[in-house]
Amino acid sequence: MSGKRKHPDYYKLDNSVDFDEKRKISNELTYTPEEESTGLINRNNASTYITTKRPKGLNILSAAIFIAGEMAGSGVLALPRAIVDSGWIGLVLIVYFCVNAGYGGTRLGACWAILEERYPEYRSPVRNPYATIAYRAVGRWGRAVGIGALLTTAFACIFIFAQIVKDGLDLTESVKHNSHGFRSFFLAFGTILFSFGGASTFPTIQNDMVQKRKFSTSVIIGFSAILILYLPVAAAGYFVYGDAVDTNIVLTVKNTTLVTMANMLLAVHLILAFLIIINPVCQELEEIFQVPHQFHWKRCLVRTGMVCIMVFVGESIPKFGKILSLVGGSTITLLTFVFPPFFYMRLCDQEKQQDWPERNIPIYIRVYLWELIFIGLAGGTASTYSAILDIFGEYSVTKPCYLN
Template identity: 35%
Template sequence: MGIHMSESSGLLTSYTSYNGKAETPATLAESADGCFRDDEKDETCSVDSEKRAHKGLSVGLATMFLLAEMAGAGLLNVPKAVANVGWGGLPLIVLLCLAVGFAGTRLGLCWVLLEERWPEYRAPCRRPYPAIARRALGKAGQIVAEVSMEVTLFGAATVYLMVSSQIINDLLGSLVPSLSQCSWTLILGAVLCPSTWFSTPKDFWGAPLFAMTATLLACLVVVVEVVLEKGEHDPPEFPAPTFNSFFLGFSSILFALGGSSIFPTIQNDMKNRAQFPESVVITFLSLLAIYLPLCAICYGILGTNGTPENIISAVSGPAVKVTQVFLLCHFLFAFSIVINPINQAIENYFNVPSDTFSVRRVVVRSSIMVMEVLVGFTIPDFSKILDLIGGSTVALMSFVLPPICYLRLSAVRGLDGLPLRVVPKWEVVALWVVVMVGVVGGVGSTWSALSTIISEQSFASSCFSPQTFL
């Protein structure tokens, strides 16, 4: 952690305020603007009258936001991921956590490099990840990053919708037995649709605290109930993993750790962006502290045969119902947050005014909601969508792009004609190892997820089947 901080701080030593006190580059954007510029401007970020506020997220609050976004739906599925991989899933979680965390710290340093070389990035940025990819890999890199982000967010929103409908069905199934999970998906989509027509509040400081409360409560309740109900479960079985099961578990773990697409956005809201690597380190250590005990206890007691796709389904009781209510509130709020950037991106593509409420906005955003419901109808099992996203776009944005962008940006020459940063050889090797793990694991996971989705059994469980819907 100290190494990350010293690396970040070293990039910022050339920035000093007029009174001699060291500050971050953002606080000096106004005075630095115009000192040195490239002819090519980045449309994703622009210097305008709205400068960065001197108040922003602290390291602790940024960590809270990261945990709230990452330890959500992945928490429910990660025990099944370990069950698919076997006991090797526990060290795999540690390995992938270290790899993604290391790549995440380098993604954070990418933004520090952007602020050092291009002053326009010291002002608020609407799409920071594509901005990093553009400066590192050109226009093609920006397009890849933007498409990957939108696909990831669309998949995550669909997962939240599916999990929410499953929770509602579990809570109200005995009261309204005539409605299935597919029916609740349709009802939930219709109810949520009007809320997507309006902009999502930007500053909801209680959201990450509530999300973390729900996550920790779910983890605690599941562990306690699994231990208490140990005698009620079948004897656990621990078969060797197959090729498909291993990579399905791999992709589920990636999804549970894959929050890199939002890293630059949260970093952009910090008062001192150079401190973001510290938040990343704390976040991944916290995730290990949550995931490892949960997976070890659940898999040890339930085995491969008794661990469901949604670990909440393995336990019952009043405490579980309360936990489900908390999780439902968390996922519904997360859905509204995640789907908003998708809406804005599609509106920008169709030139829909963002500052006024219009019929065109209603049509575009309602169409996106219809697409979410249709995908949910086609693949009602949220874990299959989770596996596909985890093995494809999440692997790309968490394993592949951060190391490559960091190495490319480090080689960019500064005002003195020298590279912005000389990367040690050990670090170059480590970063390329992370890239190779992401490529091999991502390809295998995507293949396994697609094979599962297009299987005959998957089509038989689609909501388009009358017996499934009813």
């Protein structure tokens, strides 16, 4: 078997063999690189030939673009205020959470690789990969959407950073940096966590890749791009505006052409990234309601209903920063920092079956994984509690947009 490997997709030229037999042949067939290059494989020296159909999907760079495109967005607008509330240590937290969220993403990739090793039914596209991992533990236009989501955020960050620098050059008074308590710190903690949310879409992106085992490379590239976008805006907002910075940095900088262009680009980003972010959620709902895989009126109904619910929530709770802190400290903490390492350890520790490859986690990796879980739970709980107090505080309740 040396020099040969399984091919994921075959179809039979000879119509005398029925579909089930074709599937059996495709599952058993192996081929050499020379046979793949010709596209024709002689089976048992017979006159029946099988032709290979090359797999389609995302490459490493495309997957990295999707990761960065769906994650880098509105979270960057709240980072300067989060740095003010947490102090300069917030800049360290950005780097720390970026590294940890990225590592958690690679563990999700490893989880899916384990599932494909153990369960052949998951080697074909799956609608709900994140939920599938949890269950087992306890095209071109798409590429354009990913590129557009990333580029619009990148240029918006550049424009905002340029305006902050311009405002900094015009400063005539010293910038104030007041001390803040634990409540403000944990609210900032949740906001920073929100900026690195999006891990729930990682298995879906990986599931669309041709080389799924190289997903970790895509994660590293994607998170490096995110860090390059986040740090300059967050640091500049902190040092230039100090305590005067708003929860949305765009509301703090002077209203110039640069800011207008940044707003327009961020609006475009939200439209493009929305398609990437909402897709895993909609696919999960479609799986629950048994919506057909092909285009169907049920799919339109489910996705329209999902959008209506999201609009209602946004109109009901208009406070921007408080929502970021609440979501960042609760669901995003679990999906990005707690579940990925926990699922990975559970899958590796499961009792080995006869045909399962052996997987061992080194002790230092296991300690690091438990550290991620502990920090995620402790910080997420404190952040969620602080956000709830802030949302329902005596002077914090704001009427919904449709009542105000």
